[in-house]
Amino acid sequence: MQNDTLLANYDRLYRPERPFTRLAMDLLVERVLAPRLRGRVFAELGISTGIVSVRLAPLADRMVLVDANPDYCAQVRARLTEAAPALDAELHCAFFDAFDWSRLAGVTDVFLLSMVHVLPGVWPALLGHIRGAVAPGARLHVTMSNRRALNRLLGRDLGLLPSLDAVDAQAAAFDTHYVDAETLQSEAEARGWRVTHREGFLCRPLPLDAMDAFIDRAGMEVLWHMGRALPEPYANSTYLCLEAQT
């Protein structure tokens, strides 16, 4: 997909800041990411409105943030100035193919969250670029949407999705192609990463609009525990913690 079409589609269709996602990101940072941090120098690739960046900022001394969308970059700069004025924040408004990967030197933790499925054909090389820029021991935290997530299985069984490989019109506008965690893991290992932890997290039985209508923190706790009880591929997403090898 053309870069300008992609940016226009994000502006038109993407809504990261919604009740369900905010509550989910609170728990993701608190329970999955924070306990596995390597240090306090972070890079986040694909920040959208900063929904995760603002939650990570209190745990960082320095952050390198990259996103192609200029509106998102401006929003994140304003949010971080207000939420974490002491943070050394370096914002790059760039597509990944034009990004200077040497900017990641000294970074202890890189975040690639909900990105792999919107970077078809691009994400394997990205794993190599990141590995080439960081020191051994640095961590790459990846979350990815599961093709076989419960909501997609239900959608298929209700006739709303023709197959598990299908994506709805909105997802198609972001060039969405689901990637299995096994594929991510083997491509990462081939590029000098080792998986130190992997888990499925969160259960989302209904479409996001329906979830937004009734979700609160107590409801999110229930869905979080349901996600832990599900076999990994049926949870909403999978998290992989990767460590750069020597």
Ligand SMILES: C[S@@+](CC[C@H](N)C(=O)[O-])C[C@H]1O[C@@H](n2cnc3c(N)ncnc32)[C@H](O)[C@@H]1O
């Ligand atoms: C699906 S959103 C993920 C946002 C965030 N990581 C999260 O967890 O909510 C994808 C983000 O990546 C950005 N993006 C998509 N393709 C990109 C590319 N090739 N280069 C740089 N940014 C890109 C979009 O502008 C958008 O903000």
